Amino acid sequence: MAVMNVNPTRMQMTKLKKQLQIARRGHKMLKDKRDELMRQFIELVRQNKQLREKVEAQLENCNHHFINASAVMSKQAMESSLMSSKHQTGIDVGEKNIMSVDVPLFSQVHGSDDEGEIFPYGFAFTSFELDDAVSSLNSVLPDLIKLAEIEKSCELMAAEIERTRRRVNSLEHVMIPRYEETIKYIAMKLEENDRSSRTRLMKVKDMLLEKAHNYSEKY
Amino acid sequence: MVKNIAVIGDSESIKGFGAVGIDMYLCDEPQESGNLLKRIAEGEDYAIIFMTEELFELSAKERSKFAEKTVPAVIPIPSAGGNRGIGQKRLSLFVEQAVGSDILFGN
Numbered sequence: 589m590a591v592m593n594v595n596p597t598r599m600q601m602t603k604l605k606k607q608l609q610i611a612r613r614g615h616k617m618l619k620d621k622r623d624e625l626m627r628q629f630i631e632l633v634r635q636n637k638q639l640r641e642k643v644e645a646q647l648e649n650c651n652h653h654f655i656n657a658s659a660v661m662s663k664q665a666m667e668s669s670l671m672s673s674k675h676q677t678g679i680d681v682g683e684k685n686i687m688s689v690d691v692p693l694f695s696q697v698h699g700s701d702d703e704g705e706i707f708p709y710g711f712a713f714t715s716f717e718l719d720d721a722v723s724s725l726n727s728v729l730p731d732l733i734k735l736a737e738i739e740k741s742c743e744l745m746a747a748e749i750e751r752t753r754r755r756v757n758s759l760e761h762v763m764i765p766r767y768e769e770t771i772k773y774i775a776m777k778l779e780e781n782d783r784s785s786r787t788r789l790m791k792v793k794d795m796l797l798e799k800a801h802n803y804s805e806k807y
Numbered sequence: 808m809v810k811n812i813a814v815i816g817d818s819e820s821i822k823g824f825g826a827v828g829i830d831m832y833l834c835d836e837p838q839e840s841g842n843l844l845k846r847i848a849e850g851e852d853y854a855i856i857f858m859t860e861e862l863f864e865l866s867a868k869e870r871s872k873f874a875e876k877t878v879p880a881v882i883p884i885p886s887a888g889g890n891r892g893i894g895q896k897r898l899s900l901f902v903e904q905a906v907g908s909d910i911l912f913g914n
Protein backbone atom coordinates (compact mmCIF):
# COMPACT_ATOMS: atom_id res chain seq x y z
CA MET A 589 0.00 0.00 0.00
CA ALA A 590 1.34 3.35 -1.00
CA VAL A 591 2.30 5.82 1.65
CA MET A 592 0.59 9.16 1.23
CA ASN A 593 2.60 12.06 -0.03
CA VAL A 594 2.93 14.12 3.16
CA ASN A 595 5.61 15.94 5.09
CA PRO A 596 6.93 13.75 7.88
CA THR A 597 6.21 16.19 10.68
CA ARG A 598 4.70 15.75 14.09
CA MET A 599 1.78 18.01 13.21
CA GLN A 600 0.97 16.00 10.11
CA MET A 601 1.07 12.82 12.17
CA THR A 602 -1.39 14.18 14.73
CA LYS A 603 -3.68 15.21 11.91
CA LEU A 604 -3.48 11.79 10.30
CA LYS A 605 -4.12 10.06 13.61
CA LYS A 606 -7.30 12.05 13.99
CA GLN A 607 -8.35 11.18 10.47
CA LEU A 608 -7.63 7.53 11.10
CA GLN A 609 -9.82 7.63 14.17
CA ILE A 610 -12.66 9.15 12.16
CA ALA A 611 -12.19 6.61 9.39
CA ARG A 612 -12.35 3.76 11.90
CA ARG A 613 -15.52 5.13 13.47
CA GLY A 614 -17.08 5.64 10.02
CA HIS A 615 -16.10 2.16 9.01
CA LYS A 616 -17.74 0.65 12.06
CA MET A 617 -20.93 2.59 11.55
CA LEU A 618 -21.17 1.81 7.85
CA LYS A 619 -20.55 -1.84 8.59
CA ASP A 620 -23.40 -1.85 11.06
CA LYS A 621 -25.59 -0.11 8.51
CA ARG A 622 -24.70 -2.66 5.86
CA ASP A 623 -25.42 -5.59 8.17
CA GLU A 624 -28.81 -4.25 9.20
CA LEU A 625 -29.74 -3.36 5.62
CA MET A 626 -28.73 -6.82 4.52
CA ARG A 627 -30.84 -8.46 7.21
CA GLN A 628 -33.91 -6.50 6.22
CA PHE A 629 -33.23 -6.97 2.53
CA ILE A 630 -32.97 -10.74 2.78
CA GLU A 631 -36.24 -10.84 4.66
CA LEU A 632 -37.94 -8.64 2.10
CA VAL A 633 -36.58 -10.45 -0.91
CA ARG A 634 -37.82 -13.78 0.46
CA GLN A 635 -41.24 -12.27 0.89
CA ASN A 636 -40.96 -10.83 -2.61
CA LYS A 637 -40.25 -14.23 -4.09
CA GLN A 638 -43.21 -15.84 -2.40
CA LEU A 639 -45.54 -13.07 -3.43
CA ARG A 640 -44.29 -13.10 -6.99
CA GLU A 641 -44.89 -16.81 -7.31
CA LYS A 642 -48.38 -16.35 -5.96
CA VAL A 643 -49.18 -13.41 -8.21
CA GLU A 644 -47.79 -15.08 -11.30
CA ALA A 645 -49.91 -18.15 -10.66
CA GLN A 646 -52.97 -15.98 -10.13
CA LEU A 647 -52.34 -13.99 -13.29
CA GLU A 648 -52.02 -17.18 -15.25
CA ASN A 649 -55.32 -18.26 -13.82
CA CYS A 650 -56.84 -14.93 -14.91
CA ASN A 651 -55.49 -15.48 -18.37
CA HIS A 652 -57.24 -18.83 -18.53
CA HIS A 653 -60.47 -17.14 -17.56
CA PHE A 654 -60.02 -14.57 -20.29
CA ILE A 655 -59.29 -17.28 -22.81
CA ASN A 656 -62.48 -19.05 -21.76
CA ALA A 657 -64.36 -15.80 -22.10
CA SER A 658 -63.00 -15.09 -25.53
CA ALA A 659 -64.07 -18.55 -26.61
CA VAL A 660 -67.72 -17.78 -26.01
CA MET A 661 -67.73 -14.10 -26.98
CA SER A 662 -66.67 -12.32 -30.08
CA LYS A 663 -63.46 -10.36 -29.90
CA GLN A 664 -65.16 -7.05 -30.58
CA ALA A 665 -67.87 -7.59 -28.00
CA MET A 666 -65.34 -8.50 -25.39
CA GLU A 667 -63.03 -5.63 -26.10
CA SER A 668 -65.81 -3.10 -26.12
CA SER A 669 -67.13 -4.39 -22.80
CA LEU A 670 -63.72 -4.17 -21.22
CA MET A 671 -62.78 -0.80 -22.66
CA SER A 672 -65.21 1.36 -20.78
CA SER A 673 -64.02 1.24 -17.23
CA LYS A 674 -66.13 3.14 -14.75
CA HIS A 675 -63.50 3.83 -12.19
CA GLN A 676 -59.80 4.30 -12.02
CA THR A 677 -57.80 2.52 -9.36
CA GLY A 678 -56.00 5.12 -7.30
CA ILE A 679 -52.87 4.50 -5.33
CA ASP A 680 -52.06 6.48 -2.26
CA VAL A 681 -48.30 6.87 -2.30
CA GLY A 682 -46.48 7.15 0.98
CA GLU A 683 -42.87 6.79 1.94
CA LYS A 684 -41.08 4.78 4.54
CA ASN A 685 -37.49 5.11 5.60
CA ILE A 686 -35.59 1.87 6.09
CA MET A 687 -32.03 2.59 7.24
CA SER A 688 -31.85 5.83 5.24
CA VAL A 689 -33.40 4.25 2.14
CA ASP A 690 -36.68 5.85 1.11
CA VAL A 691 -39.02 3.10 -0.01
CA PRO A 692 -42.55 3.63 -1.29
CA LEU A 693 -45.73 2.54 0.44
CA PHE A 694 -48.65 1.92 -1.85
CA SER A 695 -52.18 1.60 -0.64
CA GLN A 696 -55.18 1.19 -2.82
CA VAL A 697 -57.77 3.92 -2.62
CA HIS A 698 -61.14 2.27 -2.41
CA GLY A 699 -63.80 3.97 -4.44
CA SER A 700 -66.83 1.98 -3.52
CA ASP A 701 -67.47 -1.27 -1.72
CA ASP A 702 -70.19 -2.32 -4.08
CA GLU A 703 -69.14 -5.66 -5.50
CA GLY A 704 -70.92 -5.08 -8.79
CA GLU A 705 -69.00 -1.87 -9.22
CA ILE A 706 -65.94 -3.68 -10.56
CA PHE A 707 -67.70 -4.71 -13.73
CA PRO A 708 -67.49 -2.01 -16.34
CA TYR A 709 -70.31 -3.49 -18.43
CA GLY A 710 -73.91 -4.50 -18.12
CA PHE A 711 -74.52 -8.18 -17.62
CA ALA A 712 -77.10 -8.50 -20.37
CA PHE A 713 -74.89 -9.12 -23.37
CA THR A 714 -71.82 -10.63 -21.85
CA SER A 715 -71.01 -14.13 -20.77
CA PHE A 716 -70.45 -15.19 -17.20
CA GLU A 717 -66.97 -16.35 -18.13
CA LEU A 718 -66.04 -12.73 -18.60
CA ASP A 719 -67.44 -11.91 -15.15
CA ASP A 720 -65.21 -14.64 -13.74
CA ALA A 721 -62.20 -13.27 -15.55
CA VAL A 722 -62.73 -9.71 -14.38
CA SER A 723 -63.47 -10.65 -10.80
CA SER A 724 -60.41 -12.91 -10.67
CA LEU A 725 -58.25 -10.10 -11.98
CA ASN A 726 -59.79 -7.76 -9.46
CA SER A 727 -58.89 -10.13 -6.67
CA VAL A 728 -55.25 -10.22 -7.80
CA LEU A 729 -55.05 -6.44 -7.74
CA PRO A 730 -54.21 -5.98 -4.02
CA ASP A 731 -51.46 -8.56 -4.33
CA LEU A 732 -50.15 -6.90 -7.47
CA ILE A 733 -49.93 -3.57 -5.67
CA LYS A 734 -48.22 -5.18 -2.70
CA LEU A 735 -45.80 -6.89 -5.06
CA ALA A 736 -44.97 -3.58 -6.71
CA GLU A 737 -44.29 -2.03 -3.33
CA ILE A 738 -42.04 -4.84 -2.14
CA GLU A 739 -40.22 -5.24 -5.41
CA LYS A 740 -39.47 -1.53 -5.65
CA SER A 741 -38.22 -1.59 -2.06
CA CYS A 742 -35.94 -4.51 -2.88
CA GLU A 743 -34.61 -2.69 -5.91
CA LEU A 744 -33.81 0.44 -3.92
CA MET A 745 -32.31 -1.47 -1.02
CA ALA A 746 -30.12 -3.61 -3.26
CA ALA A 747 -28.64 -0.46 -4.77
CA GLU A 748 -28.08 1.09 -1.33
CA ILE A 749 -26.45 -2.08 0.00
CA GLU A 750 -24.12 -2.16 -2.96
CA ARG A 751 -23.09 1.44 -2.32
CA THR A 752 -22.61 0.89 1.40
CA ARG A 753 -20.64 -2.27 0.78
CA ARG A 754 -18.29 -0.42 -1.53
CA ARG A 755 -17.76 2.29 1.04
CA VAL A 756 -17.07 -0.22 3.79
CA ASN A 757 -14.60 -2.06 1.58
CA SER A 758 -12.80 1.06 0.47
CA LEU A 759 -12.44 2.22 4.08
CA GLU A 760 -11.38 -1.20 5.28
CA HIS A 761 -8.95 -2.11 2.54
CA VAL A 762 -7.72 1.21 1.22
CA MET A 763 -8.20 4.21 3.46
CA ILE A 764 -7.45 2.74 6.87
CA PRO A 765 -4.32 0.78 5.82
CA ARG A 766 -3.08 3.86 4.01
CA TYR A 767 -3.46 6.03 7.08
CA GLU A 768 -1.84 3.42 9.28
CA GLU A 769 1.11 3.06 6.99
CA THR A 770 1.61 6.78 6.60
CA ILE A 771 1.53 7.24 10.35
CA LYS A 772 4.06 4.46 10.75
CA TYR A 773 6.23 6.03 8.05
CA ILE A 774 6.16 9.43 9.77
CA ALA A 775 6.93 7.89 13.17
CA MET A 776 9.89 6.06 11.75
CA LYS A 777 11.11 9.11 9.91
CA LEU A 778 10.91 11.19 13.08
CA GLU A 779 12.81 8.59 15.06
CA GLU A 780 15.42 8.44 12.36
CA ASN A 781 15.80 12.23 12.42
CA ASP A 782 16.12 12.07 16.16
CA ARG A 783 18.86 9.49 16.01
CA SER A 784 20.75 11.31 13.31
CA SER A 785 20.70 14.61 15.20
CA ARG A 786 21.83 12.86 18.36
CA THR A 787 24.85 11.27 16.67
CA ARG A 788 25.66 14.61 15.10
CA LEU A 789 25.64 16.26 18.51
CA MET A 790 27.86 13.56 19.96
CA LYS A 791 30.27 14.00 17.12
CA VAL A 792 30.35 17.79 17.53
CA LYS A 793 30.91 17.41 21.24
CA ASP A 794 33.88 15.14 20.55
CA MET A 795 35.35 17.60 18.12
CA LEU A 796 34.93 20.53 20.49
CA LEU A 797 36.51 18.68 23.39
CA GLU A 798 39.43 17.64 21.28
CA LYS A 799 39.97 21.17 20.10
CA ALA A 800 39.77 22.76 23.56
CA HIS A 801 41.70 20.30 25.71
CA ASN A 802 43.25 17.89 23.31
CA TYR A 803 41.08 15.48 25.15
CA SER A 804 39.27 12.60 23.63
CA GLU A 805 36.23 10.89 25.08
CA LYS A 806 36.73 8.02 22.76
CA TYR A 807 37.05 4.69 24.37
CA MET B 808 -50.51 11.94 -2.98
CA VAL B 809 -52.83 9.81 -5.07
CA LYS B 810 -51.49 8.35 -8.29
CA ASN B 811 -52.66 5.77 -10.76
CA ILE B 812 -51.49 2.47 -12.16
CA ALA B 813 -50.53 1.85 -15.76
CA VAL B 814 -49.87 -1.30 -17.69
CA ILE B 815 -47.88 -1.63 -20.89
CA GLY B 816 -48.17 -4.69 -23.05
CA ASP B 817 -49.60 -6.34 -26.12
CA SER B 818 -53.37 -6.26 -26.46
CA GLU B 819 -53.75 -9.97 -25.75
CA SER B 820 -51.94 -9.81 -22.41
CA ILE B 821 -53.40 -6.68 -20.91
CA LYS B 822 -56.97 -6.54 -22.15
CA GLY B 823 -58.47 -7.27 -18.76
CA PHE B 824 -56.62 -4.61 -16.83
CA GLY B 825 -58.74 -1.77 -18.13
CA ALA B 826 -61.74 -3.31 -16.45
CA VAL B 827 -60.18 -3.09 -13.00
CA GLY B 828 -59.27 0.56 -13.30
CA ILE B 829 -55.73 0.35 -14.61
CA ASP B 830 -54.74 2.58 -17.52
CA MET B 831 -53.79 0.47 -20.49
CA TYR B 832 -51.08 1.41 -22.94
CA LEU B 833 -51.09 -0.93 -25.89
CA CYS B 834 -47.72 -1.64 -27.32
CA ASP B 835 -47.74 -4.10 -30.16
CA GLU B 836 -44.39 -2.86 -31.45
CA PRO B 837 -41.79 -4.15 -28.96
CA GLN B 838 -39.21 -1.60 -30.11
CA GLU B 839 -41.50 1.21 -29.09
CA SER B 840 -41.83 0.05 -25.48
CA GLY B 841 -38.86 2.08 -24.26
CA ASN B 842 -40.18 5.35 -25.64
CA LEU B 843 -43.64 4.61 -24.38
CA LEU B 844 -42.35 3.87 -20.90
CA LYS B 845 -40.33 7.07 -20.90
CA ARG B 846 -43.35 9.11 -21.90
CA ILE B 847 -45.60 7.55 -19.31
CA ALA B 848 -43.09 7.68 -16.48
CA GLU B 849 -42.11 11.27 -17.11
CA GLY B 850 -45.72 12.35 -16.80
CA GLU B 851 -45.48 11.37 -13.11
CA ASP B 852 -49.13 10.39 -12.96
CA TYR B 853 -48.37 6.79 -12.20
CA ALA B 854 -47.05 5.16 -9.08
CA ILE B 855 -46.84 1.70 -10.59
CA ILE B 856 -46.20 0.73 -14.18
CA PHE B 857 -46.64 -2.94 -14.99
CA MET B 858 -44.96 -4.24 -18.11
CA THR B 859 -45.15 -7.59 -19.79
CA GLU B 860 -41.89 -9.47 -19.43
CA GLU B 861 -40.95 -9.21 -23.10
CA LEU B 862 -41.27 -5.45 -23.17
CA PHE B 863 -39.69 -5.15 -19.74
CA GLU B 864 -36.54 -6.77 -21.05
CA LEU B 865 -36.39 -4.53 -24.10
CA SER B 866 -36.65 -1.30 -22.18
CA ALA B 867 -33.74 -1.82 -19.79
CA LYS B 868 -32.10 1.44 -20.74
CA GLU B 869 -35.16 3.56 -20.10
CA ARG B 870 -35.88 1.74 -16.87
CA SER B 871 -32.48 2.45 -15.39
CA LYS B 872 -33.44 6.12 -15.14
CA PHE B 873 -36.20 5.38 -12.70
CA ALA B 874 -34.38 2.69 -10.78
CA GLU B 875 -33.16 5.12 -8.13
CA LYS B 876 -36.45 6.95 -7.71
CA THR B 877 -39.10 5.93 -5.23
CA VAL B 878 -41.85 6.17 -7.86
CA PRO B 879 -42.72 4.92 -10.39
CA ALA B 880 -42.17 1.25 -9.69
CA VAL B 881 -41.73 -0.59 -12.98
CA ILE B 882 -42.73 -4.19 -12.41
CA PRO B 883 -42.64 -7.09 -14.88
CA ILE B 884 -45.69 -9.34 -15.18
CA PRO B 885 -46.03 -12.50 -17.25
CA SER B 886 -47.74 -12.00 -20.59
CA ALA B 887 -50.44 -14.13 -22.19
CA GLY B 888 -47.71 -16.06 -23.97
CA GLY B 889 -46.64 -17.63 -20.70
CA ASN B 890 -44.26 -16.98 -17.86
CA ARG B 891 -40.68 -16.55 -19.01
CA GLY B 892 -39.23 -16.27 -15.53
CA ILE B 893 -37.92 -12.76 -16.02
CA GLY B 894 -39.53 -11.54 -12.82
CA GLN B 895 -37.88 -14.31 -10.83
CA LYS B 896 -34.56 -13.66 -12.51
CA ARG B 897 -34.83 -10.04 -11.50
CA LEU B 898 -34.98 -11.05 -7.83
CA SER B 899 -31.83 -13.11 -8.24
CA LEU B 900 -30.18 -10.05 -9.74
CA PHE B 901 -31.16 -7.98 -6.71
CA VAL B 902 -29.60 -10.51 -4.37
CA GLU B 903 -26.52 -10.64 -6.55
CA GLN B 904 -26.22 -6.88 -6.52
CA ALA B 905 -26.58 -6.65 -2.77
CA VAL B 906 -24.62 -9.67 -1.59
CA GLY B 907 -22.17 -10.18 -4.41
CA SER B 908 -23.49 -13.55 -5.44
CA ASP B 909 -26.91 -15.13 -5.46
CA ILE B 910 -26.98 -16.99 -2.17
CA LEU B 911 -30.76 -17.34 -1.90
CA PHE B 912 -32.25 -18.56 -5.14
CA GLY B 913 -29.13 -19.78 -6.87
CA ASN B 914 -29.80 -22.66 -9.17
